Amino acid sequence: MSLSPLTPTDLKNADLILASASPRRSDLLKQIGVHFVIAAADIDESQRSAEPAIDYVARLALEKAQAGWHRHMPTIPVLGADTIGLWNSKVFGKPTDCDEAVAMLQSLSASTHQVLSAVAIVNEQRSEVAISKTSVTFRTISVDECLRYWKTGEPQGKAGAYAVQGFGATFVAHLEGSYSGVVGLPLLETQRLLEKFNVPTWQQ
Numbered sequence: 001m002s003l004s005p006l007t008p009t010d011l012k013n014a015d016l017i018l019a020s021a022s023p024r025r026s027d028l029l030k031q032i033g034v035h036f037v038i039a040a041a042d043i044d045e046s047q048r049s050a051e052p053a054i055d056y057v058a059r060l061a062l063e064k065a066q067a068g069w070h071r072h073m074p075t076i077p078v079l080g081a082d083t084i085g086l087w088n089s090k091v092f093g094k095p096t097d098c099d100e101a102v103a104m105l106q107s108l109s110a111s112t113h114q115v116l117s118a119v120a121i122v123n124e125q126r127s128e129v130a131i132s133k134t135s136v137t138f139r140t141i142s143v144d145e146c147l148r149y150w151k152t153g154e155p156q157g158k159a160g161a162y163a164v165q166g167f168g169a170t171f172v173a174h175l176e177g178s179y180s181g182v183v184g185l186p187l188l189e190t191q192r193l194l195e196k197f198n199v200p201t202w203q204q
Contacts, residue, residue, distance in 0.1 A: 006072045010037050015199050017078040019068030024165065025081055028185040033202030034194065041067035041080060045093070053091050054116060057084050058129045061118035069122045077123040077197045083184050085160030087113040092160040101161040102146040105171075108160065109141040112174075115160070117181035121193045130193055132186030134177025136164070141171055 006017070016034055018025060019041035029036055041064040047056050064080030072078070085092035087107055095101035112135055120129040154168060155161040162168030164175070164182045180187040194201055 006037060006039055006074065010039075011074060011076065015076055016194070017068055017072065017074055017076060019064045019078050019080040022081075022184055024163075024184045028180055028183065028187060028190075029079075032187060032191060034199065036079075039068055039072060039078075041065070041071070043067050045082075047091060053084060053086050053089075054131060056091065057082050057116045057118040058120070058131055061120040062122070062127060062129050065120040065122040065127065069124075075124075077121050077199060079119065079121050079190075079193075081117065081119045081185050083115060083117040083159045083181070085113055085115055087111070087160075094157050094159060095155055095161045098147070098150045101150050101155045102143065104161040105141055105146045105149070105155075106143065108138045108162075108171075110138065112137040113160070115177075115182045117178065117184065117186045119186060119190050119193060121197050121199075123197060128193055128196060130186070130189035132178040132181035132189050134175065134179075134181050136172060136176075136182060137174040138171045139173045 014035055014037040016036040018036045018038050021040035043063045045060055060082035061080045065078045068078040092104050095104055115134045115136055117132045118129055149155060152167055154163050154166050178186045191201060
C-alpha cells in the first residue's frame, strides 16, 4: 500500500493501479491474472443527504479511482471499488463497534438483503463505472452467534458486518447474483471494464 506517489520501480511490471488496501480485492484481481500495484485512496465515505444507495456506491468507487489518478498521475489506469449492504432501503456499511455489528446481523437474520458492489476505472481520457447487484438470504442467527462472530474479528471492516468468504458463509442460505461482488469486487463487471481499458487479464 502506498499513500505517496508511486515510483517508476513500483509501476515497472504493473498494468493497473488498485486504489484499495482490501486484501480481498487484491486476491480477486490476482485470480483473473491482472498485474497491478496497490495504492490505497483516502476519501470521505459519508453518504450524502437523500443520496440513493446505487448512486452512493458508484460515487465512492469512482472517487477512489479519481483520487488515485490525481495523486499519482500514472500512465496506466486506476481501479476503485466499493461495496455496501442494503436492507429495507437502509444502507449497511462497515460496523463501528460490536453493538452496531450485532444490530446489523440481527436485521439481516432470516431475511433477504441486497449487496451493491461498484467498480470504476479511470485513465487520462475517461472514466467508467459498473455495478453488480446480488440478493443474499440469511438463515436465522441468534444474538449469541453474532457475539461469537464479532469476537473472531471478521465483521470488522466488512459491509453488513460479515464476510461471505469466511465464517460468515455459514449464515448464507441462498445467494443470487455475483459471489465475487459480495466479497468486494464483481469479477464479471471488472473483466468487462478491464477489456475496455486494454488492461490484460488471464485471457490476453
